[in-house]
Amino acid sequence: MLQSSVEHYPSNTEMTSLLKPGASSTWHNEGMNCFDIIGDVHGQGEKLKGLLKRLGYSKSSGAYRHAYRQAIFVGDLIDRGKEQPTVLSIVRNMQEAGAAQVIMGNHEFNAIAYATEDYRHPGHYLREHSAKNNKQHKWFLEEFTSKEQAVLIDWFKSLPLWLDLDEGIRVVHACWHESSKHLVEQSLVAGQLTDDILVEAATTGTDLYNAVEVLLKGPELSLEQYGLPTFLDKGGDPRKRARIRWWNGDGRSLSDLAEIPPDATDEQGVNYPQFEDAPCTESDLAYAYRDTKPVFFGHYWRQWPPKKVFDWTDTTASVDFSAAKGGPLVAYRWDGESTLTDANYMEYPGNTNLTTR
Numbered sequence: 346m347l348q349s350s351v352e353h354y355p356s357n358t359e360m361t362s363l364l365k366p367g368a369s370s371t372w373h374n375e376g377m378n379c380f381d382i383i384g385d386v387h388g389q390g391e392k393l394k395g396l397l398k399r400l401g402y403s404k405s406s407g408a409y410r411h412a413y414r415q416a417i418f419v420g421d422l423i424d425r426g427k428e429q430p431t432v433l434s435i436v437r438n439m440q441e442a443g444a445a446q447v448i449m450g451n452h453e454f455n456a457i458a459y460a461t462e463d464y465r466h467p468g469h470y471l472r473e474h475s476a477k478n479n480k481q482h483k484w485f486l487e488e489f490t491s492k493e494q495a496v497l498i499d500w501f502k503s504l505p506l507w508l509d510l511d512e513g514i515r516v517v518h519a520c521w522h523e524s525s526k527h528l529v530e531q532s533l534v535a536g537q538l539t540d541d542i543l544v545e546a547a548t549t550g551t552d553l554y555n556a557v558e559v560l561l562k563g564p565e566l567s568l569e570q571y572g573l574p575t576f577l578d579k580g581g582d583p584r585k586r587a588r589i590r591w592w593n594g595d596g597r598s599l600s601d602l603a604e605i606p607p608d609a610t611d612e613q614g615v616n617y618p619q620f621e622d623a624p625c626t627e628s629d630l631a632y633a634y635r636d637t638k639p640v641f642f643g644h645y646w647r648q649w650p651p652k653k654v655f656d657w658t659d660t661t662a663s664v665d666f667s668a669a670k671g672g673p674l675v676a677y678r679w680d681g682e683s684t685l686t687d688a689n690y691m692e693y694p695g696n697t698n699l700t701t702r
């Protein structure tokens with residue numbers, strides 16, 4: 346039984362209720378400064394095994410390992426896919442063996458909030474147990490016993506919200522944003538986030554909630570502010586805000602930075618209107634990444650193959666290519682380069698690399 350393997354891990358009780366805001370380098374094994382940054386796995390166990398093998402990891406003493414590389418998972422290991430026990434077993438064993446680092450995604454944060462009772466409102470949870478939320482968490486709730494869930498929730502709480510490695514890269518689930526990071530760091534009590542702070546982080550409208558939203562779900566801009574109509578997303582839900590492609594550091598205008606799906610319609614179901622391009626406001630532009638240290642992120646359901654500017658730049662690279670919606674699971678193989686290249690993407694299933702296309 347795959348599930349039972351979860352119970353073999355240390356209980357992590359010392360981690361209970363403690364979140365780590367972020368972590369600087371914790372990986373100083375000599376010679377091992379090459380990283381494979383792996384995108385949102387979302388319960389795709391077979392794709393994860395396939396990708397790891399393709400990347401040259403093999404199983405020994407219970408964990409997938411590489412002779413001189415380390416994997417970094419960008420979060421969102423759970424939900425959507427049904428092979429979550431396989432995924433969590435592989436990833437936790439790799440972390441335990443020092444073969445991988447892991448950061449938190451919005452789905453892990455949601456799982457923590459769903460499992461945490463709001464002490465201000467007994468019987469209620471920080472993430473409501475509504476029909477919609479129950480459905481999103483269905484497989485996580487069904488595939489693990491409650492004891493296993495408790496162990497996993499404690500482990501999720503132990504995950505950092507970002508990595509800023511001395512070796513020369515940064516990793517975050519959705520958006521690298523200094524002031525949001527700063528706010529999270531300032532919220533610590535004795536260097537740690539307490540249950541009180543978790544409540545604040547899960548309460549709509551607080552500064553901490555907004556900061557965690559930006560880091561784990563990414564920034565959005567108001568369409569109305571630019572005189573643009575609401576659009577309907579794929580699920581038919583109206584959206585007054587568009588995601589910002591913050592990773593396009595050279596972007597200055599709406600067409601550069603606003604993510605409006607190509608098949609979006611207006612609220613009447615008519616094709617979304619062509620709009621006149623306009624410069625973005627200073628506050629929206631403030632999210633654009635202009636540092637030179639490469640940053641890797643997941644979260645955004647890109648379409649394979651990666652397109653320059655749209656999915657990656659010289660200093661930013663998405664590694665989420667929709668593995669849970671029929672796309673490949675993707676890694677970026679980083680060998681120390683300061684200018685990123687699409688030749689270093691590797692996907693499973695798929696061809697060797699983009700230069701051969």
Ligand SMILES: [Mn+2]
Pocket residue numbers: 385421450451452518561643644645
């Ligand atoms: Mn995500």
